[in-house]
Amino acid sequence: MIEIKDLHKSFGDLEVLSGINAKINQKEVVCVIGPSGSGKSTLLRCLNLLEDVTSGQVLIDGVDLTDPATNINELRTNVGMVFQHFNLFPHKTVLENITLAPQKVKGLSFNEAKESALPLLDKVGLADKANAYPESLSGGQKQRVAIARALAMNPNIMLFDEPTSALDPELVGEVLQVMKDLAKEGMTMVVVTHEMGFAREVGDRVIFMDEGIIQEEGNPEQIFQDPQNSRTQSFLSKIL
Amino acid sequence: MIDAILESPYIDSLPTLFEGLKMTLLITISGLFLGFILGGIVGLGRLSNSKILRGLSTVYVEIVRGTPILAQVLFIYYGLTEDLIGISINALTAAIVAITINAAAYIAEIVRGAVYSIEKGQQEAGRSLGLTERQTMRYIIWPQAFKRMIPPLGNQFVISLKDTSLFSVIAVAEVLYMGKQYYNVTFEIFETLVMVCVLYLVITIPTSVYLRHLERKLDV
Numbered sequence: 001m002i003e004i005k006d007l008h009k010s011f012g013d014l015e016v017l018s019g020i021n022a023k024i025n026q027k028e029v030v031c032v033i034g035p036s037g038s039g040k041s042t043l044l045r046c047l048n049l050l051e052d053v054t055s056g057q058v059l060i061d062g063v064d065l066t067d068p069a070t071n072i073n074e075l076r077t078n079v080g081m082v083f084q085h086f087n088l089f090p091h092k093t094v095l096e097n098i099t100l101a102p103q104k105v106k107g108l109s110f111n112e113a114k115e116s117a118l119p120l121l122d123k124v125g126l127a128d129k130a131n132a133y134p135e136s137l138s139g140g141q142k143q144r145v146a147i148a149r150a151l152a153m154n155p156n157i158m159l160f161d162e163p164t165s166a167l168d169p170e171l172v173g174e175v176l177q178v179m180k181d182l183a184k185e186g187m188t189m190v191v192v193t194h195e196m197g198f199a200r201e202v203g204d205r206v207i208f209m210d211e212g213i214i215q216e217e218g219n220p221e222q223i224f225q226d227p228q229n230s231r232t233q234s235f236l237s238k239i240l
Numbered sequence: 241m242i243d244a245i246l247e248s249p250y251i252d253s254l255p256t257l258f259e260g261l262k263m264t265l266l267i268t269i270s271g272l273f274l275g276f277i278l279g280g281i282v283g284l285g286r287l288s289n290s291k292i293l294r295g296l297s298t299v300y301v302e303i304v305r306g307t308p309i310l311a312q313v314l315f316i317y318y319g320l321t322e323d324l325i326g327i328s329i330n331a332l333t334a335a336i337v338a339i340t341i342n343a344a345a346y347i348a349e350i351v352r353g354a355v356y357s358i359e360k361g362q363q364e365a366g367r368s369l370g371l372t373e374r375q376t377m378r379y380i381i382w383p384q385a386f387k388r389m390i391p392p393l394g395n396q397f398v399i400s401l402k403d404t405s406l407f408s409v410i411a412v413a414e415v416l417y418m419g420k421q422y423y424n425v426t427f428e429i430f431e432t433l434v435m436v437c438v439l440y441l442v443i444t445i446p447t448s449v450y451l452r453h454l455e456r457k458l459d460v
Contacts, residue, residue: 048368050367050368073367073370074370076367076368076369076370077369077370079368080368080369081364081365081368083361083364083365085361087359087361087362087364087365089362089366089380089384090384091387100371100380101366101369101370101371104371105369105371105375146365149365149369150368150369153370
């Protein structure tokens with residue numbers, strides 16, 4: 001479970017997050033939507049401390065990330081992240097991309113790591129690409145490898161930072177399908193997305209952010225059919 | 241016809257110049273080898289989290305890059321007297337040291353530039369998987385950065401090679417110095433200097449061509 005308490009984040013003089021309070025329960029799929037510059041990606045990146053928190057707290061299963069005594073590397077193994085631009089390691093094959101962290105962080109042998117990697121590749125539909133290099137893959141394939149790479153650490157929580165925004169339209173579906181499967185298996189997911197269809201269909205809850213705060217949250221029906229906040233209404237009217 | 245070429249003043253100068261070329265290559269290669277080690281250390285200093293290490297390496301790079309190599313080698317050879325430092329430095333040592341400290345300063349910047357050129361997302365992906373900063377550098381950033389260092393390192397080789405010609409001022413028997421010695425006797429100044437330049441080009445042009453080929457191959 002993730003608990004966010006009065007989270008503030010500034011870049012220099014610019015305050016990007018102005019007091020976020022939220023709770024994300026186990027097995028919940030929360031979609032974060034909002035206009036660009038609303039702070040939704042920054043919020044996500046604070047959840048595994050890729051961004052330092054200016055003030056406030058983030059607790060994951062009761063452990064405070066902002067406490068300097070917290071072993072952040074250990075915590076990150078429990079929180080997978082998928083990036084907009086995939087960030088695969090271009091000098092490594094698909095299999096090596098997936099097995100690197102289990103070997104170096106968890107101390108598995110290559111063969112052990114490979115044994116758990118192959119079913120993951122199968123799961124994302126890329127069993128035949130184990131020995132390919134990222135440059136030979138399509139965007140959708142790259143993102144599916146990135147998901148498998150994050151899953152290889154056996155995380156309880158997965159963070160998705162606009163996972164389909166850099167994809168050609170015809171490749172979005174295959175990535176969303178993998179994410180849907182994950183949600184069905186009960187993965188706790190926080191998804192920053194512009195895919196309203198996905199948010200509506202898969203999300204248990206939708207959070208609408210603007211100007212660094214949560215303007216409105218609720219179940220997808222409520223947010224999409226009957227938004228209360230005027231900013232939510234104007235945002236949705238522009239994109240739907 | 242063949243006799244005319246073989247007996248031309250151009251060809252006659254070659255045995256002397258080849259002696260010099262050997263010295264030029266000895267200085268360049270040993271200087272670059274040592275410069276690579278020193279430059280790697282300084283480059284790591286430039287990337288360090290420690291303010292002191294970063295400061296020291298920045299001062300080193302700025303001083304070396306901001307002063308002419310000719311002044312540096314005169315300083316090392318004539319300035320650092322035996323009275324001052326307790327050992328006497330011969331001309332060859334002074335030349336190798338000058339190439340080393342110079343190449344190191346530029347190689348440090350090559351190292352730093354290559355590491356900075358790796359997209360921030362690579363670092364983030366590594367850290368998000370639970371790798372430490374050190375592991376991320378070692379397994380993800382360095383292998384990619386190293387590839388990007390190869391073309392500028394080749395370029396540095398060409399620059400250092402040409403810099404060795406300055407060492408004729410301290411009577412190091414490199415190719416230009418040997419050329420001067422030769423034309424002082426034969427008075428064939430034009431022909432000798434043409435051949436000196438040809439010998440430099442024989443090394444620099446294939447190097448550049450190979451580097452361009454390598455850049456395409458490595459796709460950097």
